[in-house]
Amino acid sequence: MDIRLNNLNKTIVNCKKCPRLVKFVHKVSTQKRKQNMNEVYWGKPVPGFGNLNSKLAIIGLAPAAHGGTRTGRAFTGDKSGDFLFKCLHEVGISNSPFSESLNDNLKLKSTYITNILKCVPPEDKPLSNEISNCSNFFDEEILSLKNLKVIVTLGKVAFDNCIKLYKQKFNIKQKYIFKHGNSQLLPNGLIILSSYHPSPRNVNTKLISDKMMVDLFKKAKKLAKF
Numbered sequence: 248m249d250i251r252l253n254n255l256n257k258t259i260v261n262c263k264k265c266p267r268l269v270k271f272v273h274k275v276s277t278q279k280r281k282q283n284m285n286e287v288y289w290g291k292p293v294p295g296f297g298n299l300n301s302k303l304a305i306i307g308l309a310p311a312a313h314g315g316t317r318t319g320r321a322f323t324g325d326k327s328g329d330f331l332f333k334c335l336h337e338v339g340i341s342n343s344p345f346s347e348s349l350n351d352n353l354k355l356k357s358t359y360i361t362n363i364l365k366c367v368p369p370e371d372k373p374l375s376n377e378i379s380n381c382s383n384f385f386d387e388e389i390l391s392l393k394n395l396k397v398i399v400t401l402g403k404v405a406f407d408n409c410i411k412l413y414k415q416k417f418n419i420k421q422k423y424i425f426k427h428g429n430s431q432l433l434p435n436g437l438i439i440l441s442s443y444h445p446s447p448r449n450v451n452t453k454l455i456s457d458k459m460m461v462d463l464f465k466k467a468k469k470l471a472k473f
Contacts, residue, residue: 252391289317291319293320296360298357303357303395306399331401334464363408363409396470419434440463
């Protein structure tokens with residue numbers, strides 16, 4: 248791993264800027280979920296992971312309480328991650344259809360996965376100052392990916408906050424529309440591709456299907472040219 252990104256990840260893991268989130272992460276990690284009662288939770292902010300030479304970045308809002316907060320890796324160990332990696336494997340982005348733990352030998356092809364917020368917020372609703380506190384980490388991650396061409400945002404909240412960060416960075420007024428499968432150009436030349444979040448609720452209500460997600464990542468690969 249690049250020294251700069253390695254140092255950034257260490258800073259992320261040790262961050263305690265948001266007392267509300269620190270308290271909630273501790274609560275989740277000590278009270279645990281019944282089926283995970285015998286596991287040791289990661290219980291810290293969750294950094295991104297993947298290929299430093301990535302042309303594609305996949306962005307969620309925050310780690311899941313009993314997913315990333317438990318396993319230490321974004322979209323790992325929860326049903327949203329199960330759905331996501333099944334689709335990533337189908338299009339050849341992941342070497343495995345499963346993402347279960349930090350030690351499962353999962354590899355990504357030209358892809359980096361992270362969240363805008365590194366800690367799980369209560370009720371999955373972050374406060375604006377918490378997003379702001381994490382924005383520098385997100386900026387650093389994106390800047391570290393020198394070959395990046397496409398950003399896929401999973402869910403409207405991740406999309407809105409990603410756009411907000413770029414609007415602040417480049418002081419632009421352009422309107423960006425959230426629509427599944429919609430690709431738009433960011434001011435620094437990157438393409439942002441929006442997707443519905445692969446949550447169990449969205450999957451069960453058929454707001455998103457395997458085919459929709461697979462088609463979206465085929466499009467992402469084509470746009471990123473890998």
